[in-house]
Amino acid sequence: MIELTGAETVGLSADRLGRIAAHFNRYVDEGKLPGYLILIARRGKTAYLHHYGLRDVEAGLPVNEDTVFRIYSMTKPITSVGVMMLYERGLLHLDDPASEYIPGFERLEVFESGDAEHYRTMPTEREMTIRDLLTHTSGLTYGHMHAHPIDAMYRDRDLLGEGMSLADLVAQLRELPLLFSPGARWSYSVATDVLGYVIEVVSGQSLDRYFAEMILEPLGLVDTAFTVSPDKVDRFAANYERDGDGFRLIDKPKESAYMTRPKLFSGGGGLVSTASDYLRFCQMLLNRGQLDGERILGRKTVELMTSNHLPRNCDLTNMDYLLYSDTRPEGVGMGLGARHNLRRGGTRTQTRHDGVGFGLGGYVLLDPAVAQILGSPGEFGWGGAASTIFWVDPREDMTTIFLTQLMPSSAYPIRRELRVLANQAIVD
Numbered sequence: 376m377i378e379l380t381g382a383e384t385v386g387l388s389a390d391r392l393g394r395i396a397a398h399f400n401r402y403v404d405e406g407k408l409p410g411y412l413i414l415i416a417r418r419g420k421t422a423y424l425h426h427y428g429l430r431d432v433e434a435g436l437p438v439n440e441d442t443v444f445r446i447y448s449m450t451k452p453i454t455s456v457g458v459m460m461l462y463e464r465g466l467l468h469l470d471d472p473a474s475e476y477i478p479g480f481e482r483l484e485v486f487e488s489g490d491a492e493h494y495r496t497m498p499t500e501r502e503m504t505i506r507d508l509l510t511h512t513s514g515l516t517y518g519h520m521h522a523h524p525i526d527a528m529y530r531d532r533d534l535l536g537e538g539m540s541l542a543d544l545v546a547q548l549r550e551l552p553l554l555f556s557p558g559a560r561w562s563y564s565v566a567t568d569v570l571g572y573v574i575e576v577v578s579g580q581s582l583d584r585y586f587a588e589m590i591l592e593p594l595g596l597v598d599t600a601f602t603v604s605p606d607k608v609d610r611f612a613a614n615y616e617r618d619g620d621g622f623r624l625i626d627k628p629k630e631s632a633y634m635t636r637p638k639l640f641s642g643g644g645g646l647v648s649t650a651s652d653y654l655r656f657c658q659m660l661l662n663r664g665q666l667d668g669e670r671i672l673g674r675k676t677v678e679l680m681t682s683n684h685l686p687r688n689c690d691l692t693n694m695d696y697l698l699y700s701d702t703r704p705e706g707v708g709m710g711l712g713a714r715h716n717l718r719r720g721g722t723r724t725q726t727r728h729d730g731v732g733f734g735l736g737g738y739v740l741l742d743p744a745v746a747q748i749l750g751s752p753g754e755f756g757w758g759g760a761a762s763t764i765f766w767v768d769p770r771e772d773m774t775t776i777f778l779t780q781l782m783p784s785s786a787y788p789i790r791r792e793l794r795v796l797a798n799q800a801i802v803d
Contacts, residue, residue: 377440377650379423379424380420382423384422386417386803387417387422388800391800391802392422392800394796395413395425395793395797396425396427398792399411399413399425399792400427400428405620407617407620407622407787409428409429409430409615409622409781410427410428410429410430410432410779411427411428411438412424412440412779413425413778414650414654414774414775414776415774415776415797416654417771418773419658421654424440424650426438426439430442430610430611430613431612431613432613433613433624436609438612439610440650441610442610442649442778443598443607443612443648443649444647444648444649444761444780446646446653446759447761448567449758450644451736451737452736452756453586453599453642453646454567454643455509455567455570455735455736456680456736457570457585457642458509458570458735459672459676459679459735460589461577462676471504472504473503473573479549480503480548480549483499483503483514483553484497484498485497485514485554486525486552489524490524491524491525491528494524494552499557500556500558500559501556502557503557504557506735507557507566508566508573509567509735509736510561510684510733511561511563511564511566511733512694513564513566514553514559514560515548515553515554515562516529516564516565517564517565518530518533518535520563525552525553528551534547535568535639535641538638539639541572541575541640544565544572544639545572560694561685561695567736568643568644571640571642574642582642583600586601594655594659595655595666595667596653596656597652598652599649599652599656600647601637601647602634602637603628603633605634608628608629608634611631613626614631614761615782616782617781617782617783617786625782644760650776654774657776658774659671660767661774663677664676680735681734681753682739688732688741689732690729691733691738692727728746729746729747730743730744730745730747734755737756738755738756739755740755748791748794748795749798749799750768751768751770753768753770754766759784760783761781761782761784762777762779762781762784762787765777771798771801773797775797777793
């Protein structure tokens, strides 16, 4: 059980926190979300925990505090921690070329012109590095972005499909061009899955074993894994996809691929977890690398991870990152940037990420005023494809976690709304 403390004892207003349920319960009551869970902790204590709706609509099962959720890309910060643990041991460096661990990556070239079947390439300005992979400035992409011929190439090869392994993934990537020269731009991508392969090469372990021995077991994350064991399936949520003003079932718990050990351990999006587990991971970050006497990372390492690593300390907008809600229906957004109408009177919207940088594994809020959102400089976090999100705010010593199962993550402005509702409750 998650132990709750009085909101006022940690500088939060219980009355203002009550606005969160009043707002988000409507998403469930209006049939937009199946169910959800929100957890807010400050100064090492959980001050707010609210769950509402159903984890499995068809079975009529409610969301509980121990519900197991697919966290998808909230796996990425865990993988990034795994990489930095190797970094601390001197087993790799941030400026190492990726080709040191993946022979053939030194021959990668950049897409110049053409389409998915016939195209021209040009040489990269420099090789891809480990830091490029950590910051999504590698030149790799995702097939579901639907924004470039290279995305189509990824889809044609089903790069993260069930029959693939991490070795198969990097073998395929050797044969495909990059979206841009490493370091030149920012593009959300399979980079963190490539880092999972690097972890396997350097550690000599499969990614699931490395996670278990180095991160999950030391932190006491008992429900976080690449699979759901049979004794936990009754707690496993169903997954849904937005369908008009409602949603439809896309993954039944007992029939889910998560019930069997995968061939590809996706460091970019393969884990399931619970609110209590992910809170422990967040608290480790807030504690600068340690939890309950277990030190996972050094303080300076966490500070480096949560610093902005984009060139010239620029933000994502200035790295040519734009999310178009009409052309990238499965695209990613942190729920931070201001939305601007690109056509007067039109329906196309563009989400900018002014004032938002990127660290080693997650976004970093640089300037709340520029980002036009409540928050603190130095805040670090990320979200998942099924509309989940977390962030840790070192300045306020506060963590917020939102868990649900609705794809895509851009279905509703949940993340922006939660940021305001969580942060407006801070009173000292």
